[in-house]
Amino acid sequence: MASDASTPPVARQISLRMVMEAVLHQGPISRAQIAKMTGLSKQTTSDVVRELEERGWLRERGRTQGAIGRSALTYEINDRAAFVLGIDLGGTKIRMAIADLKGIVVQEEEVPTDHRGGVHVLDQIADLARRLAAAAEIGPKALRLGVMGTPGVVDSTDGSIQVAPNIPGVDRIDVIGGLKSRLGFDVAIENDINLHAQGEQWQGHGAATRSFVFIALGTGIGMGIIAEGKLLRGARGAAGEIAYLPVGGDPYDPRGFTLGTLETAVGSRAILQRYRGYGGTAASNVREVFAALAAGDEAAATAIDETARLIAPAIVAVNAVLDPEVVVLGGSIGVRLELFERIRHYLARCGHVTPRIEVSLLGNRAALVGAIGTALSQLHNSLFGLDVTTGGLSLPIVEGRISA
Structure with a gap:
């Protein structure tokens, strides 16, 4: 970075941060533009850019185009540096x-x-x-x-x-x-x-609110909580484990102790068992249950309707405790509009305050988006x-x- 060996480490880190932030926001960008954006001196900016370029984090992109004066080199993030x-x-x-x-x-x-x-x-x-x-x-x-x-x-x-x-x-x-x-x-x-939840917070329905919950329904059911813009983990990291809500079945039944009462009632295994219990024979997994529903299978319609009826009270319970601005539904099953519409129907019938619910904008990639975003955040920060x-x-x- 700067040639002055006495530069304090904190000041060096701040300079690095400011330059990287400017390039991330505005790149390709010239050294003069970086100095203007950051308030750093031209010499400090040149030293920082030179070091970041030597270390492989920045690279030359081209030159500025202007009617007056000489053109200047522009820099961008070297996307393949890490x-x-x-x-x-x-x-x-x-x-x-x-x-x-x-x-x-x-x-x-x-x-x-x-x-x-x-x-x-x-x-x-x-x-x-x-x-x-x-x-x-x-x-x-x-x-x-x-x-x-x-x-x-x-x-x-x-x-x-x-x-x-x-x-x-x-x-x-x-x-x-x-x-x-x-x-x-x-x-x-x-x-x-x-x-x-973090993926949805960055780029989904949660981007416009500071308090929301993300309920994922697939093989099982779980919930992520964003409260005042921050992820709520709980004392033991188990905040949002709504699979264990005493809803949808008998909480004293030991058959629900492992997976949880609610998950035992609404997870993918439960949906398939429910479908077969109502006489359905055309499906061997939940995806095929929804295909049967689209084909007019009465057993599939009844199974999905009953699943929605069991999920709605759980959302009401979450709403009563956390008061989120929005409840986002995701997961391979939670994003199905057929289920979403039935849940909304039952929500209107089982509580005097109907929470706003939405289907995830990220679909079944929300967790992957959250993982990549978190990894990038940790890498950039480190x-x-x-x-x-x-x-x-x-x-x-x-x-x-x-x-x-």
Whole structure:
């Protein structure tokens, strides 16, 4: 950076941050424009830009075009200087994406989750990450950080997975250590629904509000809570575990102790069992139940209607406790408009205050978007003292991609 060795580390970090922020916001941009935006001296700006360019974080883009005076070099973020890994680990599938420093997704893939669970899933994640990196022609040291969303309860102090009923064995192994040893870089672990909520906060219905909840319905059911602009985790990281709400069944029935009373009543397994209980024979999974519904199958219509009737009181309970501005529904099942309309119908009948509900704008990619955004935020902050998601530098979604 500056040639003056006495420059205080804090001042150096602030200068780095200011220059990187200017280039992220306005790049391609000249040194003179950076100095004007940041208030740094021209000499300090030149020193910082030179160091960032030498270290590979910035690169020349072209020259300014003006009618008066000489043209000047412009600089932009070197998007291939570093990459992050986003992982959405689910009970039935794994979604993974690699994004560059600007947030552009360069490779993405979805595969079925190894049903054996435990270390087999860690091996699967590592193999998939290497395959994506090779396809994107990314060197082994270019991937710098990963964030993985996982179902269940994640300990906020050490990132360990405490409860994960849909993925056997991962709550009995050192997932963080296992991934680092396999991948060669740090991977932070977050509850997948929290990442859903953060993705929606940045680029969905939550972007316009400071208090909302994201309810994901798929294999199971969970909720992420954004209160006054911040993710609410709870004392043990279990805030939002609405699967265990005593709604939709008998809370004293031990059959609901593992998955939770509500999840036992409205998860994908319950929907399929309900469909078959009403005499349906045309479906072997929930997707086929919705296909049967579209074909006019009466058993499918009854099963989806009953599922909505059970979900509505849970939303009313959430609304009474948290008073969110909006309830966003997501997950592979939660985004289905057929279910959404039935839930809205029952909400109007079971409470005097009907909360506003919306279907996620990000669909089933919300957790992946949240994972990539969180990874980029942590990487930028660790490198430059710059938080790109909470410091006014949100990452907009363009055609399903995250971009700066």
